[in-house]
Amino acid sequence: MSALSSSLVFLIQTLGGLYIMAVLLRFLLQLVKADFYNPISQAIVKVTSPLLNPLRKVIPGMGGLDLASLTLALILQILLVYVLFMVQGFSAAAIPLPQVLIVSLKELVNELLNIYMFSLIVIAIASWVAPGSYNPGLMLLHQLTEPLSSRIRKVIPPLGGLDFSLMVLVLVIITLKNFVAAL
Template identity: 80%
Template sequence: MSALSSSLAFLIQALGGLYIMAVLLRFILQLVRADFYNPVSQAIVKITAPLLNPLRKVIPGVGGMDIASLVLAFALQVGLFYVLFMLKGFALAGIPLPAVLLLSLKELATEVLNIYMFSLIIIAIASWVAPGSYNPGLMLLHQITEPMSSRIRKIIPPMGGLDFSLMVLVLIIITLKNFIAAL
């Protein structure tokens, strides 16, 4: 693989991964019914709208879940794998579709877990550095993680002002990521 194709592969993987993450974030934000008037939410909506809106006309939502965004993220991930394989010199016919589909599912599941894990880490650091401060990004991260952390708080309530739910969730996410990696 030449230096140019290696650099191109890196650029495509980075930009493709960021766009897929934006589509997954849009799904998560709709799932948790986050504030869509938040500037960060508005940016995610504007970034994902060109590809997602036409797909929504064909694929309806089910039970409050935006299935079109999941289908878009999956299709983009499959396409990204094929482009990266072709840049590495593989023939298109030599790339088995079932393997790419499974790799794509695995990658998307890992990406969702990464979104949650890094959200929890950012929330924990922000609570130490600037407790009680308002930031639109932090508010969205709280809205994303609160449905899960509130369930953990029912089992393990805050003790002495310390909330262990974030730590428990990070441990659960790391365990799930290890399980997915072992598949």
């Protein structure tokens, strides 16, 4: 692979991955009913609405789940996989759709786990550096991770002022990431 094509692959992968992450974040923030008026939530809504709103007319939500967001993330991931293969010199017809679908689903699950993993790491570092401070980003991360953290706190309550729920969640996420990678 030439330097130009590897640079193009990196650029496409990065930009495509960031947009897919924004779509997944929009799904997750709606799922946990995060603050819609948070400036970061508003930015995510503005970035994802052009592609998501037309899809919502065709794919309705079900049971509080925004299926249009998940569908858009899957479609974008499939397109990203095809584009990356074509940039590397493969023909689109040579790549079977079932394999692309499996790779795309694996990538989406991995991205969801990464979102939670990095959210937990940022929360842990922020609790050491600036405990009790207000930041719109940290507020969203807390709203995103609190439903999972609170379930773990029911089983393992804070001991001596130390909350081990974040550590347990990180261990669970690492285990899930290893499981998905082994599939």
